[in-house]
Amino acid sequence: MTKYDAIVIGAGHNGLTNAAYLARAGLKVLVVERNPWIGGAAVSREIEKGWMYSNCSYVCSLLRPELFRDLELARHGLQVVPYGGGVSITSNGDILGNYTHEEVQRREFARHNPRDADAYDRYSTDVMRQCKFIRPMLLRTPPDPTSFKPRDLKEMIFLGKELKKFGEQFIYDTLRFYSMSIADFLNEYFESDTIKCHLSGSGIIGSAMGVYSPGTAYVLLHHYMGDVDGSIGAWGFARGGMGAVSKSIANALKSFGGEIVVDAPVRQVIVKGGRVAGVATENGTEYYADVVVSNLDPRRTYTKIFDPKDLPPVIVEKAKNWKIRGSSGKLNIALDGLPEFPALGKDNPLAFGDIHFLDSLEKMERAYDDWKNGTWSKEPYLDLLIPSMTDPTMAPPGKHFMSVFVQYVPPFIHGREWTDADREGFKNTVLDQIGRYSPNFRSLVRHVECRTPRELEAEVGLTEGNIFHGELTMDQLLFNRPFPGYAQYRGPIRGFYMCGSGTHPGGGVMSAPGANAAREILMDLGRPNIVPEGWSDD
Amino acid sequence: MSVKEAMGCKEHFRKAVWETPFHARTSALNIVNQWHAWKDYTTADAFFDEQLEYAAIRNACAVFDLTPMTKHLITGPDALAFLNRLVTRDVAKIRPGMVGYTIWCDDNGQVIDDGTIFHLREGVYRLCSQERQLDWLTRNAFGFDVTIVEDTHDVAGLALQGPTSCAVLKAIGCTGVQNLKPFAIGFFQFHGTELTVSRTGFTGDLGYELWIEPAQALELWDALFDKGKIHGIRPMGTHALEVARIEAGFLAAQVDFHPADQTIMADRSRSPFELDLGRLVDFGKPCFNGRRALLAEQAKGSRYRFVRLDVEGNKPARSAYIYDKDKNVVGTVTSAEWSPSAKKNIALASLHMPWGRPGDELWAEIYYQRELKWYKVMARCQVAEQPFWDPPRKRATPAQDY
Numbered sequence: 001m002t003k004y005d006a007i008v009i010g011a012g013h014n015g016l017t018n019a020a021y022l023a024r025a026g027l028k029v030l031v032v033e034r035n036p037w038i039g040g041a042a043v044s045r046e047i048e049k050g051w052m053y054s055n056c057s058y059v060c061s062l063l064r065p066e067l068f069r070d071l072e073l074a075r076h077g078l079q080v081v082p083y084g085g086g087v088s089i090t091s092n093g094d095i096l097g098n099y100t101h102e103e104v105q106r107r108e109f110a111r112h113n114p115r116d117a118d119a120y121d122r123y124s125t126d127v128m129r130q131c132k133f134i135r136p137m138l139l140r141t142p143p144d145p146t147s148f149k150p151r152d153l154k155e156m157i158f159l160g161k162e163l164k165k166f167g168e169q170f171i172y173d174t175l176r177f178y179s180m181s182i183a184d185f186l187n188e189y190f191e192s193d194t195i196k197c198h199l200s201g202s203g204i205i206g207s208a209m210g211v212y213s214p215g216t217a218y219v220l221l222h223h224y225m226g227d228v229d230g231s232i233g234a235w236g237f238a239r240g241g242m243g244a245v246s247k248s249i250a251n252a253l254k255s256f257g258g259e260i261v262v263d264a265p266v267r268q269v270i271v272k273g274g275r276v277a278g279v280a281t282e283n284g285t286e287y288y289a290d291v292v293v294s295n296l297d298p299r300r301t302y303t304k305i306f307d308p309k310d311l312p313p314v315i316v317e318k319a320k321n322w323k324i325r326g327s328s329g330k331l332n333i334a335l336d337g338l339p340e341f342p343a344l345g346k347d348n349p350l351a352f353g354d355i356h357f358l359d360s361l362e363k364m365e366r367a368y369d370d371w372k373n374g375t376w377s378k379e380p381y382l383d384l385l386i387p388s389m390t391d392p393t394m395a396p397p398g399k400h401f402m403s404v405f406v407q408y409v410p411p412f413i414h415g416r417e418w419t420d421a422d423r424e425g426f427k428n429t430v431l432d433q434i435g436r437y438s439p440n441f442r443s444l445v446r447h448v449e450c451r452t453p454r455e456l457e458a459e460v461g462l463t464e465g466n467i468f469h470g471e472l473t474m475d476q477l478l479f480n481r482p483f484p485g486y487a488q489y490r491g492p493i494r495g496f497y498m499c500g501s502g503t504h505p506g507g508g509v510m511s512a513p514g515a516n517a518a519r520e521i522l523m524d525l526g527r528p529n530i531v532p533e534g535w536s537d538d
Numbered sequence: 539m540s541v542k543e544a545m546g547c548k549e550h551f552r553k554a555v556w557e558t559p560f561h562a563r564t565s566a567l568n569i570v571n572q573w574h575a576w577k578d579y580t581t582a583d584a585f586f587d588e589q590l591e592y593a594a595i596r597n598a599c600a601v602f603d604l605t606p607m608t609k610h611l612i613t614g615p616d617a618l619a620f621l622n623r624l625v626t627r628d629v630a631k632i633r634p635g636m637v638g639y640t641i642w643c644d645d646n647g648q649v650i651d652d653g654t655i656f657h658l659r660e661g662v663y664r665l666c667s668q669e670r671q672l673d674w675l676t677r678n679a680f681g682f683d684v685t686i687v688e689d690t691h692d693v694a695g696l697a698l699q700g701p702t703s704c705a706v707l708k709a710i711g712c713t714g715v716q717n718l719k720p721f722a723i724g725f726f727q728f729h730g731t732e733l734t735v736s737r738t739g740f741t742g743d744l745g746y747e748l749w750i751e752p753a754q755a756l757e758l759w760d761a762l763f764d765k766g767k768i769h770g771i772r773p774m775g776t777h778a779l780e781v782a783r784i785e786a787g788f789l790a791a792q793v794d795f796h797p798a799d800q801t802i803m804a805d806r807s808r809s810p811f812e813l814d815l816g817r818l819v820d821f822g823k824p825c826f827n828g829r830r831a832l833l834a835e836q837a838k839g840s841r842y843r844f845v846r847l848d849v850e851g852n853k854p855a856r857s858a859y860i861y862d863k864d865k866n867v868v869g870t871v872t873s874a875e876w877s878p879s880a881k882k883n884i885a886l887a888s889l890h891m892p893w894g895r896p897g898d899e900l901w902a903e904i905y906y907q908r909e910l911k912w913y914k915v916m917a918r919c920q921v922a923e924q925p926f927w928d929p930p931r932k933r934a935t936p937a938q939d940y
Contacts (some may be wrong), residue, residue, distance in 0.1 A: 094548070101554040103578055107545050108669075114688060118673035122799055129802045168805025169646065345549060 006291035012040025015295030017514030023258035034265035044241025048447040053332040062508040063228030074387035078248035079239040085353030113192035182216040208325035210368030215473040249440040271310040275494035297469035298482035326411030326453030326464030334447040371408035468507025489517040558605040559755035584775035589677025591778035599700030614684035643828030648798035668791035694755040699745030701940035702769035709765035716936040742786020785927035812842040854893035
């Protein structure tokens, strides 16, 4: 068996990014993937003939532009197209839209509350300040605040200087912002419940937290800090679906001589003499390398693919305690035509973006209550998009692909496993909600891929179906991600590294964890750094 | 449908930029068809020739459509107390029938916006500003018995600026308008409605601003141009006004300073002292936004100084870096134009302290292009103590016909 310089477990976008940089640095790299396809949760698959689904993740903003450029992903087939729009439709038939024209947007807010229309400027400035603060941190390894190593001290000083640039007030604001709920945050700006619930969605997506749960304000930032071509907070579609992201990174990896083996689920990381030696797959093959990198979430990494005897018990304990709770589901729907939403009127450009059916923060909190009670929300929060309106490659002409992200969906139903009947019930809850706002919707449905946390874990490998590889709360962010003392991508065993969304800066199709981990690995191997670092868009 | 009506309906998005009540006339006169968006409305860059439009401001009179300017009506028993807490100057000194220029700050003493307070009638105020302020005004109204309404779209506004402006107003029936002092407000009957005239403007010259119900807007325009013809009246666009504004040394929000409530980085906003507006800060008032921070700044010193610069040569120093004699960057130009009236190359600039003292050697780095070839000049700058244009007729009361 050939020996590799590095093996990456999992061909998700972060695993591929990590491998691409290691290969580019001259290492002999292998990526092992359990599924017959690559991409992890950044994947497009043709499940219904003629339709390309973005099966899991569905929109793109966080992917670091420095990596997009540096890996020449455009040349490797990636095109990201902004879409604009987005709307919340209320049960009384009113709407609140995101218009791209500043004055139109202001009038839309003023329709609901004139003062809130002006407050939106203040809100945007304050959120933008947080974006500007965090963006330079994304492509950096978080410093260890307990360490006196020169590099950690240097990074802490950098962090302090960054904070100071924004003024004293910002330090107070930031500490509050990272610990408060999205509802409390929005209450400091807005009066209109429609406006508040419209904006609150970004605070709960992917989180097993309600709009009133502390920590959700940061989750909103996590959805705002990306950009499309410098337009911070904008989102786009990867042309051809989110699989195009993974495919382009895989193409980059291959162009650097890296290899990918699919249908190769890892059974165990081989540890010899206190350091990693390779991986053994379920089908009996062993691959050897002195560096093994896991793109799996921290829980899965330390409880499923290691012999616990090879690990310090505290690590196993931390992995078991890792807060990774299933909260979301996904319906991918093939449609025989374009559904009409009467509340939007004809040819409303808002329909190009995310569609929500919302009324109040209260109603959103009730949806979370259902989750706590061990069942899916009876009035779920949907993030619904019709990517085929923008991207002609997603469905045959005149037909459409609808992506529906659903919250809240528990990992277990009243403590027991999901059944197929549960899944059917869940599916109908979602389809019924859409049908209430779109009379012709049900008649257009041709095929539905319905994914509960059960499917997301079984097919994609996300523990409990948590899309972020672990909650984005302060106890699990920055130097705490995944665990205090392990935030610099190194595992507890020599030669073992983490590169997934369970590491800094967290979830989303960002590729930053993969790139940051590659930088650390190259440093340990004594190789020059070739991975983009930092950011200076002020 | 008007923009105000559109705001009440879902379909408003089908039109992003609207026409002011004067559009039927301004569009007919705009033979160069140059427009830009100012808040909700489209507004003329120029009408026929920027230089001639500017010349009309200083030589005869010119009309500018300022309907898009943000306006807030502030009423109620506590209106004065509210405004006094809001802004830095003493609003009690703005008597009924007078206008006062003011600024307002955040709690850190940083300027949010500048504007004018119209004391229309006892206890009835209108605040005109560059930026929309409903959020900030409302947040400042806790505990005050005050009503705040944004009424931008309920009032059509024209600036009539220049030496013959008074003569034109008299000709359309504003009897006695010549007796209005600078910053005074007069009310006149015009075709059965009330025409409000204030002796204010953005040109630093004799001039007035006219306020009327939108339904009467076109009649007002027609009367001005009918009677004004023999007084050399012309329409003017934003470009001509901009030259006059810089000559007068007036600040423009988003140009010469960045509104503090929209500023991301702490060192990018400015205090009143840093905008040379210390005269508008009245520490005699016990409580107003930013007072504590401004007192501290007074004790500790400011970070910036705002200056008027007389720049050598004739190339406008737009966006130029300012250097000291050792080639260190000590500031930037915020506005610059050639001044046709002063025959000087003028600029407004924000300099780091302590630069900008009398006698400091300052240089502007100016880039310009001739036939696609770029040139750079380092131009010596002198700090000017006075506005570049400040004619006695600006203040003379009664105003003359010139």
